[in-house]
Amino acid sequence: MTDTDGRDGFVRAGGGARIAYQVRGGGRALVLLAGQSNNHHWWDAVREDFHPAHRTVTLDPRGTGASDKPQHGYSISEFADDVIAVLDALGLDRVDLYGTSMGGRVAQWVAVRHPERVRRLVLGCTSPGGPHAAQPDASVRQLLAQPDPVAVREALADLMYTPDWRARNPGPYRTLGDPDMPRHARHGHLVASNRHDAWEQLPRVTAPTLVLHGDADRLTPPGNAHLLADRIPGAALHLVAGARHAYFEEAREEAGRVVREFLA
Template identity: 55%
Template sequence: MPFAEAADGTALHYEVHGSGRPLVLLSGQSNSRRWWDPVRGGFDAAYTTVVLDWRGTGESGRPDTDSYSTPGFARDVVAVLDHAGIDRAHVYGTSMGGRVAQWFAADHPERVDRLVLGCTSPGAPHGVERGPEVRAALGQGDAAAARRALLELMYTPGWLARQGERQVFHTLGDPGMPPHARRRHLRASARHDAWDALPRIAAPTLVVHGSDDAFNPAANAPLLTERVPGARMRLIPGARHAYFEEFAEVATPLVLGFLAEGGS
């Protein structure tokens, strides 16, 4: 079980799978490496995938300090790649992982081959925030109702119905996170603002978003595409926030095709 050490001494757990050129997969807010479990196999066949537990999640350290920020998470990614002996990699970040990927690509261009930004945002004040009705649904006191609201933001009703009584979803947050880490993740994602850094991204970039994403509104996709030099955009019709899982038959080949343009 490999651990890297962050600049502040926090232990950062990560895993390496597959074979081929390196591909870093970055998960969403308050989620561990398990976010990628349902789809990672589709990437392992072509790439050496690196997945990590953000500080505060999974097996990583959980400091109750002001060390949680999207630029800080990007520095944690650097520590993981250094420990794994990886100088350069493709990077695919979704949701908050996409916010972190923006900083990683802007601040460390020499380490990024190709970049995929999924269901993410440039952040306030230039991004499009979720509506008040979404915030109210997620913030309600009834935990079961709030969980159901989050599920319906992640997945379409039809797909959820086909899951039946399935209890395990890897996109709803790491159940083992302490409250202080959840608060700090929320604050880190909410304070993200990479608008001025986006033009510095030099890697070929693909922006992917579900057309029906209300959790992180799809209107953010064209904002990122216009701001990152040479970026291209693909919307997945009918998809919500977890497009990469529910629509994996579309999304995974789309991303693999884009990455393959840079050589295998």
């Protein structure tokens, strides 16, 4: 697939939606899946860290970025089908898969439904979903339900990063949502994420799995990491001390090293 390195493209997926993808670097393919209501720029700060050994593949989930933004068709299983459509378009039979937040929910279903396509699986700051999941406390939900979008963005930034790190890194931050996302698509992502429940299926994951989580994550409590690691056969667990939801960016050196060693 050297002919696609460094290129952007589109693929037709379920319902005829065009899904945008981006390929960078060379080596074994590593698919990076972003969080809820975010496009591929979620990975901008750390993507190049994987390029010494991997070709990275990202996509704009339907409803974000350059992808189509249909009125309907938002579910975790639909997002997983979109990932497979991109892999098929690129001729990638088997890949390493790293999903964070909602992208981790999508990655769970890709690994469950298409085990032959996933060589190694990394699940970051994510949840098994459903009644077994550890839920954020009421104060977090209240912060994100404020009517003022500026206040919500500030609250989200605080959930993503520690104050000390933000003081040293004033942004702009690429993990706070796609600003051009239409309201119906944003709602679709929220509903899809809330309806995710892979609990009964997780023991079917056959790919070697690494679970990563910041131990100070209030958005997706770290108890979810323990649940995933216990539920997926043979899964390894790594908690990043003091990190919040965007552990992969704030603790870039530690988290990147752990993932690269696991994938190697």
